[in-house]
Amino acid sequence: MIATGAVGAVGVGALAWPFVASLAPDAQTVAAGAPVEVDLAPISPGQIVKVFWRGKLIFVRNRTEEEIKAAQDVNLASLPDPQPDSARVKEGHPNILVVYGNCTHLGCVPLGNEGPFHGWFCPCHGSVFDTSGRVRGGPAPINLPVPPYTFVSDTKIRIGEESNAAPKAAHA
């Protein structure tokens, strides 16, 4: 009896699996999610450029000296999601900040250079981000995540591919 029931349960599970799995991103969607390259040269200091990777919006921000300083001079203990600025940019490129462009609350697009910290401000539910993309107020639970990316050269990054811990050593 139990064995029969167990076999039946396996059968039901096996039958359900294709139905559930078919809802996941299909092969073409996955393939289209390959890494994209972004040329940094045309991005002037203070400018934010929007790019798409996997249908998701990504901000590439060329930060000014002031903005970098503001991002670094922060008491980490006061942050809702403590993370030093250095962990959010690649070594040797403190001016380039790459973060996902959707608010970590419910996915709206925050407005750049806005809010009390002149980072981003989300108009939907009032989340505030600083110049490092870290949440500083509002309902967003975590910082704007940094997507996997790597510096191909000093003026070009590839989004969707993680570099090694020491950027200098990578792609030597």
Place this chain on the structure above:
Amino acid sequence: MSQHATTYVPKSRFAKWFESRLPLAGLVHSSFIAFPVPRNLTYFWTFGAILIFMLAAQIVTGVWLAMHYVPHANLAFDSVEAIMRDVNYGWLLRYLHANGASMFFIAVYIHIFRNLYYGSYKAPREVLYLLGIIIFILMMATAFMGYVLPWGQMSFWGATVITNLFSAVPVVGDTIVSLLWGGYSVGNPTLNRFFALHYLLPFMIAGVVVLHIWALHVVGQNNPAGIPIKSGKDAVPFTPYATVKDLFATVVFMMFFAWWVFFLPNYLGHADNYIPANPAVTPAHIVPEWYFLPFYAILRAIPDKLGGVIAMFGAIVVLALVPWLDTSRVRSANYRPLYRQFFWVFVIVCVLLGWLGAKPPEGGYVIAARICTAWYFIHFLVVLPLLGLFETPKPLPSSIAETVLGKKGGAGMPVGAAAEPSTRG
């Protein structure tokens, strides 16, 4: 079920042959003709019929729209425009369907508040009530997915915000969201599956509605006095009395409906939804349709993501628990002086939450939303259980007939035919 066919007697030979194989006519007769209806029902009891009409209207207009609509991210917006411009009476079908959703919710909210006021959820009607809550949840899912289909800015960003709610679920949240999207963000696969589900869910609603009516006809209708039918004088047969009243109310409701469709067709929608979806630009102010605003206000009132999501779903869960939270033995608020006041406070809180849901999340609005959210839960979790213990209800009338006709009485149903249905199992 066969006991219900008390008074139907098949006459023709075919009717006898058919009835002995499938007692359908007997079921219809006992449910919609001979069914005893409390004679004191007010027009608040006609919204059940109005809701059946709205469900049918939404299914018919929806099926017709589906013959012209294209569920593809690149084509959906233009196909809706083509319906509005080129399809004969396409504008009428679309405006009926879009405004019909709002009318459906107006009717369902009146239906729910009527139920809360008159204590209709109390024993023996708990299952009837829970089936109603299930219908309400299915309606919300259907309406949400329907709003995504025109693929305007509000469609896209509404879908993004609502699907992201599930990312608050610990551990498996991101997997759930990816299964909802069929991609890495809201996109064409999302639109496509939402269309399939939007087409499917109304038929599931219709199925639950059948159960809802079945349950109703087992336990019988509550009434403004909140006391059971005791004799034939208390009741009238469903047909013609309730039938004609329901029809009259439905026609009046149709007039209200028509006013919106023909003269204010876009008032209840949002201007942003006439802008095609653009993943790179968020509307300045994302607001859901008006019927979700109270829940949206609750979501935003909690400063924590998971907490907000829990509160929002909790607002519906707590509604489902009402039959067990209310400790009073008296059903109708007409005989519960304190509950009656708390009920109206609750109505005002719900309306306020709706208004706050449309306001930007800043300053005093946030504080007000928090106070209202707190009261929403206090009403169910504290007020309802305690009131039953401390409140002194007014004396109940001795019979339904007395509340309507005074002591003199009038013609009713034949005595015996109208005993409370619950006693007949």
Place this chain on the structure above:
Amino acid sequence: MNTRHALLAAALAVGTLAGAATVQAAEGTPNPPRQSWTFAGVFGTFDRAQLQRGFKVYREVCQACHQLKIPFRTLAQNGGPQFSVAQVTALAAEYKVQDGPNDAGEMFERPGRPADFIPPPFPNENAAAAANGGKAPPPLQVIAKARGFERGFPWFIVDVIPFLQYQEHGPDYIHALLTGYEEPPAGFTVPPGGHYNKYFPGHVIAMPNPLSDGQVEYPKGPDGRSPVPETVEQYSKDLAAFLMWTAEPALEQRKRMGFMVIIFLAVFSYLMYYVKKKVWAQVGGEAEGAPGTAPLGPTG
């Protein structure tokens, strides 16, 4: 107020200006003044001559940058500007429309036909954005429904009441925007590429003032003069009315049918009410009062 300005300025810098459709009741942005429109109200209809003038304004001014995604043929249909079929055919033929591929497999251009859509000024959105400072001018066919503003409580209730109803927020906004270009007040910095507009939320709009008095020549009346003034005020009104028609081409049919439907339902419900009353009289009538109030006698 300052953050709002800075916000819009920043938005302009990253090229997202005009993404926000609903004009928020932003501090310092006045609500557009209400205009009188022939198509407002229960019995509203379009003014054909006004729609024809509005189309002329679109064609001579807006079309340089803004797409209007409607087929030529609709300009002749009932309830619209009602140009003659011959006029529309001639108009369509003035445009070049891309067609193909032909037998050689190549795309080619041919004169437009009434069934063609009015060709867009730019081949795609990116080209439109590149030619206009990074922000594509929005298509105009539904703009009158895609723009609005909030009047706030209690107006949102008043605006739905029969014969008081106010649903012309979109055309009022278009008219206000086109007449709202002025010098920025002292202390207000307009960022490069922006223009000051009194009615645009945040006041900084990417579109330069498109209209000037006398810019579009209107058809002459029998006295050799245009029956309406050739002013920005008039152009804006005519254009807004025309765009309301492109957004809602079935408006006249809808209002006409709606009036009949409501009259029908009113008569029907009146009859139903008496049927109901008669039926209920058989059991001594019904009480509509809330129970708990004084019981009603069998009044019938």
